[in-house]
Amino acid sequence: MSPTDAAPFDPKALRAAFGSFATGVTVVTTYDKSGSAVGFTANSFTSVSLDPALLLVCLGKTSSNYETFTSADRFGVNILSSDQTDISTRFATRGLKDRFAGIDWQAVPDGAPLIEGCAARFDCTVHECIDAGDHVILMGRIERFDSHERHPLIFAEGRYLAPIDLDTPQVRGSVRLGAIITHDEEILLRSDGKGNWHLPLSGAKPGLRSARADLDGFFAAGGAAIDWGFLFAIFDGDSDAVPGNADTLAFFHGALEAGEELPSQCRLFPMDELPMEDVPISAHRAMLRRYVDEHRQQRFGIYVDSPGPRGTVQPLALRPAPYARNIQDKEIMQ
Numbered sequence: 001m002s003p004t005d006a007a008p009f010d011p012k013a014l015r016a017a018f019g020s021f022a023t024g025v026t027v028v029t030t031y032d033k034s035g036s037a038v039g040f041t042a043n044s045f046t047s048v049s050l051d052p053a054l055l056l057v058c059l060g061k062t063s064s065n066y067e068t069f070t071s072a073d074r075f076g077v078n079i080l081s082s083d084q085t086d087i088s089t090r091f092a093t094r095g096l097k098d099r100f101a102g103i104d105w106q107a108v109p110d111g112a113p114l115i116e117g118c119a120a121r122f123d124c125t126v127h128e129c130i131d132a133g134d135h136v137i138l139m140g141r142i143e144r145f146d147s148h149e150r151h152p153l154i155f156a157e158g159r160y161l162a163p164i165d166l167d168t169p170q171v172r173g174s175v176r177l178g179a180i181i182t183h184d185e186e187i188l189l190r191s192d193g194k195g196n197w198h199l200p201l202s203g204a205k206p207g208l209r210s211a212r213a214d215l216d217g218f219f220a221a222g223g224a225a226i227d228w229g230f231l232f233a234i235f236d237g238d239s240d241a242v243p244g245n246a247d248t249l250a251f252f253h254g255a256l257e258a259g260e261e262l263p264s265q266c267r268l269f270p271m272d273e274l275p276m277e278d279v280p281i282s283a284h285r286a287m288l289r290r291y292v293d294e295h296r297q298q299r300f301g302i303y304v305d306s307p308g309p310r311g312t313v314q315p316l317a318l319r320p321a322p323y324a325r326n327i328q329d330k331e332i333m334q
């Protein structure tokens with residue numbers, strides 16, 4: 001980047017650059033002078049302060065709502081859930097007489113209009129209204145809020161994204177968690193005591209979180225701890241390729257934490273010396289091959305089983321990060 005690149009900016013290019021920052025989506029609401037509920041879609045929401053509890057949203061000065069919001073003394077911020085894209089679209093549509101028509105919302109005494117079905121809602125008094133270029137920053141002091149166990153809607157690069165949610169539609173019924181566990185350039189395999197090697201697999205559990213706890217328990221009993229990583233492959237339990245006695249099989253990457261011991265059935269094999277001929281399950285062999293290949297290239301994908309002879313490997317946009325540092329932990333592991 002050179003200074004000559006800096007100005008003047010092409011607004012489209014600047015908007016696209018801003019759009020590479022993934023956000024949630026909110027609907028900001030208040031009442032107009034006639035007492036009608038009004039609102040607009042905004043992804044410029046930012047949490048500002050815990051004490052005092054402050055948040056902000058930016059409102060464009062050309063918005064038909066500009067006067068209403070800059071003269072209001074209260075506003076609400078409704079954080080949309082992943083199934084509320086239609087509400088987001090509705091509250092961003094110009095010329096709609098009543099954006100609240102047909103929407104399930106709540107009139108709170110002395111509060112702003114709050115939309116039902118959101119991931120979280122904040123009812124604010126105006127703390128400060130700050131002029132900021134072609135926008136105004138509405139800083140709200142949170143008077144009350146609620147939050148619900150719903151996945152948030154995500155907006156990035158001009159489109160809506162749903163968080164990876166393994167409860168639906170991929171994860172259904174009972175789940176077994178498989179693991180590709182690595183340490184330096186080695187992969188951990190588990191012996192069945194008959195000369196065969198397998199990827200470690202949990203028992204069948206009602207959800208991914210309990211399946212992970214099951215595998216964690218197995219490793220902890222052997223003196224080891226796993227730093228869980230990214231989803232590597234997910235199979236329908238009916239798949240012939242992976243006998244599993246569960247409705248869903250999900251394989252995650254995990255890193256063996258340094259200095260740990262291993263359960264007696266487990267061994268680490270250098271990636272180029274894997275005992276492939278003694279790995280009887282073809283899907284395990286395929287995953288091991290793919291892992292070694294992707295590890296060399298540092299480009300990982302997720303294998304998603306689908307009806308028909310083969311599933312697909314969906315590339316990950318980013319280099320995988322361990323769970324502890326991955327915001328999707330909450331989404332995936334439940």
Ligand SMILES: Cc1cc2nc3c(=O)[nH]c(=O)nc-3n(C[C@H](O)[C@H](O)[C@H](O)COP(=O)(O)O)c2cc1C
Nearest residue numbers: 040041042043044058059060063064065091092094
């Ligand atoms: C995902 C999304 C995010 C938006 N974020 C903002 C925002 O942060 N601030 C804003 O002023 N407008 C934002 N808009 C645009 C307004 O929602 C939209 O321009 C406005 O509601 C149009 O009608 P109006 O001019 O009558 O307000 C966003 C639109 C979408 C679809």
